[in-house]
Amino acid sequence: MALNQAEIDRLRTAAVGDLQNFVDGDWRNSSGGSEIEVISPCSGQQIGTIIDSSEADVLAAIAAARRSFAAGHWSRMAPQRRKAILFRLAELIDRDALELAVLGVRDNGTEISMAFAAEPGSAATTFRFYAEALDKLNGDITPTGPEVLSLIHREPVGVVGAIVPWNFPLMIGAWKVAPALAAGNSVILKPSEAASLTLLKLAELAAEAGVPAGVFNVVTGQGATAGRTIGLSHDVDVLTFTGSGNVGRHLLRYAADSNFKAIHLELGGKSPNIVFDDCGNIEEVARLSARAIFANSGQVCVAGSRLLVQESIREPFLEALVKAADATVVGDPLRLESQVGAIGTKAQLDKNIRAVEQARAAGDTVITGGEQITGDGYFFRPTVIAAKSEDSPVVREEVFGPVLSVQSFRDEDEAVRLANDTPYGLASGVWTQNISRAHRMVGRLEAGVVHVNCYGGADITAPLVGTKQSGNGFDRSLSAFEKYQKRKTAWIRIS
Ligand code: NAD
Numbered sequence: 001m002a003l004n005q006a007e008i009d010r011l012r013t014a015a016v017g018d019l020q021n022f023v024d025g026d027w028r029n030s031s032g033g034s035e036i037e038v039i040s041p042c043s044g045q046q047i048g049t050i051i052d053s054s055e056a057d058v059l060a061a062i063a064a065a066r067r068s069f070a071a072g073h074w075s076r077m078a079p080q081r082r083k084a085i086l087f088r089l090a091e092l093i094d095r096d097a098l099e100l101a102v103l104g105v106r107d108n109g110t111e112i113s114m115a116f117a118a119e120p121g122s123a124a125t126t127f128r129f130y131a132e133a134l135d136k137l138n139g140d141i142t143p144t145g146p147e148v149l150s151l152i153h154r155e156p157v158g159v160v161g162a163i164v165p166w167n168f169p170l171m172i173g174a175w176k177v178a179p180a181l182a183a184g185n186s187v188i189l190k191p192s193e194a195a196s197l198t199l200l201k202l203a204e205l206a207a208e209a210g211v212p213a214g215v216f217n218v219v220t221g222q223g224a225t226a227g228r229t230i231g232l233s234h235d236v237d238v239l240t241f242t243g244s245g246n247v248g249r250h251l252l253r254y255a256a257d258s259n260f261k262a263i264h265l266e267l268g269g270k271s272p273n274i275v276f277d278d279c280g281n282i283e284e285v286a287r288l289s290a291r292a293i294f295a296n297s298g299q300v301c302v303a304g305s306r307l308l309v310q311e312s313i314r315e316p317f318l319e320a321l322v323k324a325a326d327a328t329v330v331g332d333p334l335r336l337e338s339q340v341g342a343i344g345t346k347a348q349l350d351k352n353i354r355a356v357e358q359a360r361a362a363g364d365t366v367i368t369g370g371e372q373i374t375g376d377g378y379f380f381r382p383t384v385i386a387a388k389s390e391d392s393p394v395v396r397e398e399v400f401g402p403v404l405s406v407q408s409f410r411d412e413d414e415a416v417r418l419a420n421d422t423p424y425g426l427a428s429g430v431w432t433q434n435i436s437r438a439h440r441m442v443g444r445l446e447a448g449v450v451h452v453n454c455y456g457g458a459d460i461t462a463p464l465v466g467t468k469q470s471g472n473g474f475d476r477s478l479s480a481f482e483k484y485q486k487r488k489t490a491w492i493r494i495s
Pocket of ligand 1: 163172192221223243245248267301398426464473
């Protein structure tokens, strides 16, 4: 569907109001009565409020999820019916796609062209993918002697907790909620306090599609209260998380302090984008490398935030890269001409500013950008920083903003050494026309995905895997279904 500016403009001022939690099939106010202001990064202005859930609010939602699971209206529903409801949900997401996309942009500032495809577009695809899969994954019969029949049943785990970040909330939320629901679980989802609006709307659409009351609950609020309560609950069987490593560590502790719930962590990255001198068209690779870091203002977990360029082409490559960075149109994310939108929050804007200050203090050279774009809202110029050394903070620490560090290398071994010299292991990119080198690099890079002669764009069929400190799990792909199922053996003596 082609996006239409007039339609976007019609939706951009729609009232948001004071939003409640969605629990047990209904909207619920907080027992404690606290709320959080929703500040739009596009304007810096408040556009509504969400509930700052108390422990009691979250426990009530978990109890509703547990009751619905035990009642079996969803967990024991015939798979064909469950499938039909999830297909209907995908249709409703498509029906309201522009409304969802604009609402999400007002909440987190992603440029509308990207938000439309990556948020409702990808969420609808994800619900369809897992709906299609749910009656195609069989249990097993294991090879035993003739006196025994050994069956392995696949069952839903029970109550799934999901905690997600503010970048791409609908896409990442769907990566977790769709397979969890498809497998027959009940779900309690906590969006980021910085971007909850589209996930509250998803709860409304799920109810409209026919997901029974209590099966899909959304509670908003701060991580330290609402997220922690989910993490420490004895009634949550599996917790799936996307966000920062610091919070991931808390969740592992909560599991140890409660019921040993499985914790699936999808965390941050500092992903190398490696350009060899045989990359082909330097201008084009530079343009795509700029896109790999500056799209959504770098607020992409897999962003190619560390450029490693072969020394022999460093100068022409940087020239083309800076040209692409400077030509990037940054502005109102709800204008179609904006290629890059806003920084998600004021705190994140300040983090970008600090990262540049820190780089200067470390002796790095800011080649372009490095400053806030003043005016309404939170905007930051695409920034390229030549690192003085591999120990520079801009090389080592995730900024999660439009800030690219640049290093160079002499040969393949040095490229591999620099690329892998990081605690993270989420994504990477390699640009080379040498097919043998491309395959070698796929084997040598420590990352969950190696993009070759492109950067980004993987779809629901392929897993997004975090290795090293980028996580212990993955979202997407058919295999993700297994995160939300448990196996049970029936060992039956038959003679
Ligand atoms: P964050 O870790 O600050 O917050 C993520 C979620 O955790 C939020 O909902 C927050 O409220 C909650 N939370 C915070 N403290 C908590 C606590 N003590 N207990 C339980 N929950 C708590 O991350 P963010 O700033 O929202 O997102 C940015 C981070 O997410 C970056 O590191 C980015 O790389 C990462 N990310 C990773 C992926 C991936 O697929 N690997 C995708 C997107 C973003």
